Amino acid sequence: MKIVHTSDWHFGMRVGTGNYEDCQRFFLQQLYELIQKENVGAVLCAGDVYDSGNVGADAIALFDSAAQKICGELKVPFIVIAGNHDQAERLAAHKELLSCVDLHIAGRLERDIKPVLLDGGRVAVYPVPHFNKYEVSELFPETKDDIRTLQDAHMAVFDRIRETMDRSRCNIVVSHAYIVGASLSESDRAVMKGLAPAVSKEVLRDFDYVALGHIHKPQEVGRNARYSGSPVKYSFSEENQEKGVMLVDTEGMSCTFVPFKQLRDRKTAEGTFDELMARSDLKDDYLRLKVTDRVAGSDMQAELGKRFPYLLEVTGISADEGEGESTLTAEELKSASDEDILKRFLAEKCGNYIPTEEQLEMFREAMAMTEESK
Ligand SMILES: [Mn+2]
Known part of the structure; x- marks a missing residue:
């Protein structure tokens, strides 16, 4: 099956005296067209749906319209995780109810991450929301003393998935993290300020595909681990970057970057x-x-x-x-x-x-x- 991987929509971000809403709508239009043209079976959004925890009603309405189009009209499962910019509980409000219409939102990290099964159970998607090491220490009290760094915390979370996942399936992880060696842009604010230490790509081993968010430049950071990048150029350092989405095909596990046009360059x-x-x-x-x-x-x-x-x-x-x-x-x-x-x-x-x-x-x-x- 084909899966679209996107991230870092940052709905509600301000620019000058306005916002990027028209650019974001232009992106969504191209996303809907791609879903139909390629007969896409699922959409993954790897965090930073919103630019902050208290965006305006227009940003919430924009996400609502995207979810309605993808899940309601196109009938495609949509799996979303909270990024560091999202307010986890708010993003995941009504998540049980929404999962009934195949909108799966992971807000806070849980000890046992339940995969979303697709393609008759052949594909399992593990949504891993953004987290810090303290949340992991609390969720895994038995390893509390071993979790000193964000790296340790990631290892604990991903090891737990590795231990329990069915290896006969195609196992996909959705994650919002800064992986060592990734190349940054000015709009990666938290990362640039040194607030988010990098974790090694070793934590991502054994998965068939890792759909990453957090870094705004599309790139590969290891075998089958990619950043889709943000859909819109949110800073001048992104002037010469191509923007778009990753299109993953689970038959034979291939991944292609599909460039999208920008409404405003x-x-x-x-x-x-x-x-x-x-x-x-x-x-x-x-x-x-x-x-x-x-x-x-x-x-x-x-x-x-x-x-x-x-x-x-x-x-x-x-x-x-x-x-x-x-x-x-x-x-x-x-x-x-x-x-x-x-x-x-x-x-x-x-x-x-x-x-x-x-x-x-x-x-x-x-x-x-x-x-x-x-
Ligand atoms: Mn971001």
Whole structure:
């Protein structure tokens, strides 16, 4: 049977003053077409359905429409796990009831993960939601002292599946994790900040396919373990990435990446103010513009914004002429104080804005609080 593997939809994510809803709808349309064209027998979403635990009603309605189309209309089983961005219990609300219509949502981790059986029992899908090591210590009290790292925790969870799975079946795992060696993008926020340590691909051995989520760039990280990547380009570092879904065929176990079109691309363009204003090929895309002959003030930003409705970032030359871009070097960054960095940031990104003493005081307080919580 054919299975679509996708992940990291991040419904509800904000961009500029709006959101990505039209881009996400454009993705869903292509997903529905692929399901019909390839006669797909199941859809897996490997976490980060939503961008946060408290997204707006429009994001929930969008997921609802996708579930209704996939399960209700196309009658295809849809298996979803919670990612680190999802609020596990909320995502999995009504899960028992929803499983009756083949919408299987795994919110919190359970000790014995019940597989969803497909293709007359020939295929077993184990949905493993995102978890931390403390949850695993609680679920497996007998190994409590052995679980010191996230790696140990993953090993315990996946060993449990390995011990109980029927090896005559095609065994597929859906997981939301950062596997060692995976290549990152700027929109992989938690990973970039070092909040999510990597686990070795050794934890994934013996499964026929591992449908991974968490990392936004589609890639292979080991035998039959892949990230499908996010369906939409959520950062400028994804400018040159292809986006799409993985199409898995359990007959002979093959996996192909199916590229999807983007409603709005992401582009970086550089030139003089007049050159950029004359470009007609940038109007429908999310933009980062580098203006080479003017200081990036709010007037210039407003003018460019009128011409390019999806403009997200503008940089210009520095206020003291001829110095070029004033971005800090890595060396300067090391020695600069937090306050210096804030001032430089405001000068560069917010039209030479100079913070008031009151604002600086608030900033110092906030920094002190983050120090305390470390
Ligand atoms: Mn994500």
